[in-house]
Amino acid sequence: MIFAIAWRNVWRQPTRTILSVTGMAFTSMLLVFMVSFQFGSYDTMKASMLRINDGFGQFQAHGYLDEPDMAKTVTSPSKIMDAALALPGITAAAPRANGFGLLANGERSFAAAVVGLDPAADPEVAKISTMIKSGRALSPEDDASIVLGEGLARNLRVDLGDPVTLLGSAVDGSVAADVLTLVGIFGAGVPELDRQIAQMPLSRFNETFFMDGDVHLIAVSGPSLPSVEAAEQQLTHIANDFEVTYLDWAELRPEVRQAISLDQSTAMLMYGTLVVVVVFVILNTLYMSVLERTREFGMLLALGMKPGQIGRMVWAEMIFLSLLGTGSGIILGIALTAYFQNVGIGIEGMGDVYAEWGLPSRFYPVMTLERVLVGPAAIVGSIALLGIIPYRRVLGLEPVKAMAS
Amino acid sequence: MEPIVTCRGVGKTFGKGELAVHALSGVDLDILPGDFATLAGPSGSGKTTLLNMIGGLDSPTVGEVVVDGENLGLMGKGELSEIRLRKIGFVFQSFNLIPVMSATENIEFVLELQGVSRSERRERSLSILSDVGIEDLAHRRPGAMSGGQQQRVAVARALVSNPAIVLADEPTANLDSATAYDLVRLMRRLNEEHGTTFLIGTHDMRVLENSRRRITMIDGGIDTDERI
Structure with missing residues (x-):
């Protein structure tokens, strides 16, 4: 029943939930597409260069x-x-x-x-x-x-x-x-x-x-x-x-591997920033929600619910919310990536230069399970991990003080 | 007859030094099984503080509180949770139902925390809803119920696990006159029919008039304790 309450709590403030879910969905969608496109481009570049001679x-x-x-x-x-x-x-x-x-x-x-x-x-x-x-x-x-x-x-x-x-x-x-x-x-x-x-x-x-x-x-x-x-x-x-x-x-081609590693490091920094920003925005919202419900948690403590059970309920709410957001983002990301997987993305004005290097003028994202899941999983994982903050707050609640808040 | 609740020399001081407030001092009290007792007194007399001590929600600065043979002062947080879950029922002034759950779910929730099976939970929750006269509201959420109906659900929730004592703090304060009267009659009937022990903190005359034992508090101590 704790999980049932957690799920219903997610929908207590539908507008707030929808805004949070939308933020996470958009970020997840971007991550699915960008990671697939980046690694798809690497695949194309590697294959094109290796096909020339090696x-x-x-x-x-x-x-x-x-x-x-x-x-x-x-x-x-x-x-x-x-x-x-x-x-x-x-x-x-x-x-x-x-x-x-x-x-x-x-x-x-x-x-x-x-x-x-x-x-x-x-x-x-x-x-x-x-x-x-x-x-x-x-x-x-x-x-x-x-x-x-x-x-x-x-x-x-x-x-x-x-x-x-x-x-x-x-x-x-x-x-x-x-x-x-x-x-x-x-x-x-x-x-x-x-x-x-x-x-x-x-x-x-x-x-x-x-x-x-x-x-x-x-x-x-x-x-x-x-x-x-x-x-x-x-x-x-x-x-x-x-x-x-x-x-x-x-x-x-160790030089190609090094170039890819360098590019990956830069990209990972950007993806990491994106994940950190969205995770802290969502955590802030969730923490506010926990603060607003302190009195209710006091009542649950009075009824005999243990602090750990309340903490797990709050933690489950965060997981549900993040799964909703990232799940929606994965679906949107797959749809967006699938579209560009068909039509490709042309790099304007670089066609001749690429052709000289045996590269195509259009690049295509390539989806794999890993590329689709890595970004959203980072969001869910970070929220699950940082969920310790509201969890610890709940653990420290005293029934009387909480109910008086 | 062994008391359900025993308070010996219970005192509670909030704050320190010159700012210290003595909310309770030297309270000795026995609540016997089947009591329908009220704690009366003006605001600040210590009613709520004493109820919190007996309910294991707060701990006394001095003295000891024993509930159904268990000395609350010797218990940790987890054990106090167990005592509240199994031996004490609470009815609050502002109902305090879980807003995302229906009436039956609010009642079943306590039973689930106790590990009662699903079928037994359903049976007991419907039975207690019938007892408090709102079986037709079983699937309604608190937001769709009146204050009186919510408080009846709260009483049902407090009673469903057959606690040693039900502690009610100003249960009628948020209710209109007629609804408050109905609620008092309901609690009194449940006391008479099931022998449930009630300790009610109130200054509502309707509650006090139905009381079988009236305890009056002044300045953190017990002034009078009379059986009616």
Whole structure:
């Protein structure tokens, strides 16, 4: 019956209750939408950036990420790819080999990062091989072909059909030399990639750099980043089985993770402020309500109700009120977020800049149970915790003084 | 016959030093089972203070109060709550019903605090409402009842747990003359039919005229104590 009284007490002052509920509902709605939009944007940014070149995860030899030594190879690429592709959520895997060399055109020469890739498999994990500005991408039929980033091609002053001389160091320390024909020029929109990357067929790379069928990494992808993240534990098992390392997106792109962490810290400060403001406004209202009813609490004490029971009743009123407010806010927030999940939000005037970075011009909020509940739960939790203030006041009441108030 | 209430040397002082007010001093009193006693006296004579001491709502500065064999001075807050819940019924001047609950719910509330089962609560609350003559108002909330009707619910609430004593502080003060008379007759009838012990603080002549034991207080002490 204590909870029944608490529920009815919530509705004793309907206007005050509706105002409090509206305040909490509006804040909760904002939190549901803003958190979903913020994390949805992160998902989009991460996926878009990783799709350019890295894939959503990579198998590499131990220590290759920190010290990319040519000798640190993955020796059974096809077996690892087969095992990865058997996992749910993994739809593509592509091997790559990386070398460093000097590319020359006549008198002009520039250092480049030469990537040997599988022309059939690579476009499934990364877009870089298909972001062609002129010419064409590598195809499975290609042999002595090369595709250059537009900055590199410009520096070398080469054009489609021109020969490009490659001089580098093979995996065994010998000289790797080759002459390749430029078939395409890509533009990823990322200057460091466009100035440094040269792509050639993996089979030709294998011969030129004496790789003996080994590769330096296997990039994996799936329908979405979360689907690959969900398979991370199994991917790590596979890596352990083949004595290589599995690197997730955060390990591949630590700078992105740091940028997101920084942005999250700022956002959390704002969300925290929002929660604190609404919680203290509501607590003030509730505390006033407790003060107004001191006489009534004195009467309940006189009837034999224990102070703790009255305190629990008051506490239950606060919980009911906060659940009403946040519950309404969650429903409104879900409706608002669902709408923008369909239509997205365009960032005016930034479309071209984003496109250069491989980002879409519209961002979409993405709801998950956690994103929907975290804000409202913070409100309910704070009110439940700070409810100790009116609770303690009730505990200290003396029947006679309370009834005389 | 063992008294329901025993007060020995009860005194109560509010404040300290020069500002000290002696609300009660040296009160000795026995209330016997079945008494229909009134505490009369002018304002400030100590009626309410004495009722608060007997009801365990306040503690005396000196002396002891024993209710149904329990020395209230030896009890903590929790035990006093239990005594008030199980042994004492209260009727207040301003009714003090829980505004969000119906008449039956107000009555059942006390029984629920005592742990009485739902079916027994319902049965007893309807029975007592019938006793006080307002069974047709069982589902009405206090705001939809007159003062007299609310006070009848308050009496029913005080009686429903069969307390050792019912303490009433100016129960007729907020009622019109006819309603006050009805209420006094009701309490007197319940006293006669059920043997319920009443101690009523009042200066309402209608109550005093129906009293079977009239205790008069002056300046915090008992002046006269006569059975009628």
